Amino acid sequence: MEKLSHVDERNQPTMVDVGHKTASDRVAHARTIVVFPADVAERFADGDIRTAKGPVFSTAIVAGVMAAKKTHELIPFCHPLGLTSCNIKIEMDAEQRAVIDCICKVHHRTGVEMEALTGASIAALTIYDMCKALSHDITIAETRLIAKSGGKKDFKRE
Secondary structure (H helix, E strand, O other): OOOOOOEOOOOOEOOOOOOOOOOEEEEEEEEEEEEOOHHHHHHHOOOOOEEOOEEHHHHHHHHHHHHHHOHHHHOOOOOOOOOOEEEEEEEEOOOOEEEEEEEEEEEEOOOOHHHHHHHHHHHHHHHHHHHOOOOOOOEEEEEEEEEEEOOOOOEEOO
16 A cells, blocks of 8 residues: 555654655646536526626636645645646536636646646635525536646546
8 A cells, every 4th residue: 555645654744855856847637517507507608607796707717826826825735836837717518517627837846736626626616606696506516636747657537
């Protein structure tokens, strides 16, 4: 069984020492799905809706990028990273769900999976916040890593 990376030999929580690793280009892609009741989904027919708080998807993109940049402030053992790129795209799919894709890039000694997952998650929470007056039946259905490259091993979900 593989050892957990954030637990030391005394079974205590610890930040991983990446000082010995070589910096390389790292990329991570995360996706979150937001499910709407039909009457709310209809409002996104033109790609976005305006609310009293502003355009939903545009605001969610800004929030997701801001969150990705602050991941180390939210998750205790994440290293602070100077992202070279954070791109969030939000589109409605054929099932009328919002599909949020967050791709983060960095040249560093550690990966950016948590930044991509955080960006996608906060974008979804922002959508919920901006639409909750329309319905409390909005569901954030899943958040998952789609792919990562750079570092020890690459990963790509089929």
